[in-house]
Amino acid sequence: MHLVEADADGRPLPPRAGLPGGAEPFATKAGGGDRYETYQQINAYPVRARNTGGRFFAMDTRGAKAPYIPLHFHREHSENFLCLAGRVGLYANGTEIVLGPGDFLHAPAGTIHSFSLRGNNTHMLGLLTPPVFEPFFEYMNTPTEAIVHEEGGQPHFPAEGFARAQAELDLVVVGPPPHTA
DSSP, X not given: OOBSOBOTTOXXXXXXXXXXSSSOOOBOOTTOSEEEEETTEEEEEEEOGGGTTTSOEEEEEEESOBOOOOEEEOSSOEEEEEEEESXXXXXXXXXXXXXXXXXXXXXXXXXXXXXXXXXXXXXXXXXXXXXXXXXXXXXXXXXXXXXXXXXXXXXXOOHHHHHHHHHXXXXXXXXXXXXXX
């Protein structure tokens, strides 16, 4: 296994190059993979379905404090949340749980849930299987080469991308974002 640092002809690649085209052993540096950004948040795919033989994909989320997203569930896939830094708020079937570094939550298909980043500099890894939901992050974000999110700007919700996700992907919205205490 090697870090993705050169192309097939040995030419140097940028420090955090994209992912391989198929299922082969590889490694990326921190913050590597296919990256997308939204308001004060970077979402990176450290591994995609094409790299896992269609078994799963992962999402590396780093960002500033952000409110809960709308309550929803998935009929076909499970989501797994691992807090790496900061605090992640999760609602799962009516119960609020706050994850700290190293804490994990498994939300099998059918679990009504929502999440929020409860503090600045929060870092979370999501593992989703099967990978039917992979396009969601592309619908909701803009491609970027950035590793760290920019602070400031105007908060916004990418309504067009969210509507597309509801129409095309395994996403059933059941209510507004949960209220926090």
